[in-house]
Amino acid sequence: MSITQQYLLDTYRARQHGDPTPPAPGTHDWQAMRELADHRRFRAALTGRPERGRIRAALSRLLGR
Template sequence: MDAIQQQMLDSYRAARLGEDPPPLPGRHDWATLRTIRDHWRARRAARPSGPSAGN
């Protein structure tokens, strides 16, 4: 089952149960990538640097 089929199934289920539909596939992809990028930038900034970093 691909993402579109899963979305359709989840939307149908939510409509039957009177719940809010799930977000569209890919809707939060850019925000997720930005969060991951920021996380790795923060880790890199917190890492010690210089010749004594490995000792």
């Protein structure tokens, strides 16, 4: 069963029971990716490792390090 078919089945069942419809597939993908990145930065900070990424690279270029 594909994601679309499962979504349509869930929507049908929700309407039959009077429940709110579930969010469409992919609606919260970007939010989940941001939360994963935040969690990785948090774990890095707890272990004392420097944060990696585009912001750190841009700051190091600006500061000349």
